[in-house]
Amino acid sequence: MHAGLRITAFAAALAATFGTAYGVGEAVDPVVEDPAPARHESHGEASQAPNEDGGQDGHGGHETEPAGGLQISEGGYTLDLRTRSVTAGERTGLSFVIRDDDGRAVTAYRREHDKELHLIVASRDLGTYRHLHPTRAADGTWSIPVDLPRAGGYRVFADFTPAAKDAENLTLGADLAASGTYEPQRLPAPNSTADVDGYDVRLDGGLRPGKETELKLKVSRDGHPVTNLQPYLGAYGHLVALRSGDLAYLHVHPNGEPGDGTTEPGPEISFTATAPSTGTYRLFLDFKHEGKVHTAAFTVRAGAATGPGEAPSDVPAGAPSGSSSAEHEGEPGHGH
Template sequence: MHAGLRITAFAAALAATFGTAYGVGKGVDPVVEDPAPARHESHGEASPDPAGGGDHGGHETAPAGGLQISEGGYTLDLRTTTVTAGKRSDLSFAIRDSAGRAVTAYQREHEKELHLIVASRDLATYRHVHPTRAADGTWSIPVELPRAGGYRVFADFTPAKKGAENLTLGADLAASGTYEPRQLPAPKATAKVNGYEVRLDGALRPGKETELRLKVSRGGSPVTDLQPYLGAYGHLVALRSGDLAYLHVHPGGEPGDGRTKPGPEISFTATAPSSGTYRLFLDFKHQGQVHTAEFTVRAGTAAAGSPAPAHEDGAEEHGH
């Protein structure tokens, strides 16, 4: 995933018989509120946020990418579009060029040719995984979605072609079974996962670059020996509630540069594409294990104060 920032948006909704989840770290503690920025003119009515986060009012501050299954002459050909919840299945896809050929050469970014994000429509489930590419350009990885529901699959990559730009393409995936909707947790400034606590300082602002600082502690003591994961001490992904607009940003600095410390703080800069509610997912590695801390934040509006559903501390382990 590129060192800058990728914004991806899409609006497809799956049928009501589908929709839900992959588990990860659960957010708890103080509310993150973003003071309202300068007013953005709205062009038409703002669409409601089905996950409880309010509208996205105003216009996009950057061109939306990734809403599309095709962009820049490349298409995400998702061959697995339906799986059964609770059963292990092979997720298979290819990236095709404008001539329909499967792409077989990629630039390596953060130690991988392609990064795959799988997220449920209600944002209760998130996975950052790395599939295997066959010689013919087919990518595959086994997945087991624990709950029925609608999911979005994001492929983040850069073709190995002179002048090629980083792309994030998205496609829908459904897990069949009994649908049980989940409410998005209320905004919180701390998240607990597998015995770790991560505190978020800073706020997302529409159209304005801001700093997000995440501090990792364990048992009340700061963690100062984070391990590099995919060439960084942390990876942050944000998904906008309602349409799952995708934003990826890496921290400033990198391990071994002589100035970036291995914790407890990981710093990022990010710009929200619009006002609205976002779910942040931080991947970090310590003592050989990768953990994911989750946060709900609101950009451009005050926190709505709807109660968070009951969640236990700790996270369902998942592959990266």
């Protein structure tokens, strides 16, 4: 899917400080309000967002590719998030509605990658990640239970395509607060290997601003390549990239698909992706093996494009493994 949304200004991420209460129950409004359009919306300068160290995250300058998830409304559709806060560590129902320009709930969608709608929930520090598939009621209300482990600010992304004629794929975003005692976490250092649930996943390649690049991820277990990956959402892997700071959303899928006569079920999964700007990104790879979905996470830096034959600058060869697997829910709790 493409992310065809305009960039908006990055809002301040977290209002709480280390070790303080983040808020309680429904008395808390979302920690981040939806930002107003910024001056760089029409290819002006992008805002400098603070990184996890309080400095600049490095995605200033011009946006070279539109990013998604930064607006609650786009293309005549609005994400109406009815659940605005939850309690960390408690299973809570999350519900929302997609509305059209007339305020009516959308009840017809095109199925893409086996689902009408993909729901991503990620914490502002990118330490928690959920890829969910909610249930839609006849009146257009989507709902699913969530259990967010830590207090703080979260971003909810709805990735969908309305069934209306000429409608395009959209990714809309809204803020969610999880109450409790907030303890900030640093973004893991850049890594090219990830260990998750006994699997080793290696990333080759990197992101480039405004330039398509290939990302190859190789899955192995116990030192042996996994050659029997199972289809998941119509592919052998599913990749989401979120930009550190404002959580700009980039959603990509593999090159090839099961049954096309050329794509093998592992160990390698290939993607093509374009970063919307320079900056630090967190990549989340979902893959399915032996009936379970696993999520491997990587931190990469997208910088200036390199010339032919040059090594990627954002993922150094042999980069050490950081905190490589996102908190996620395995099936059936994975939400699919």
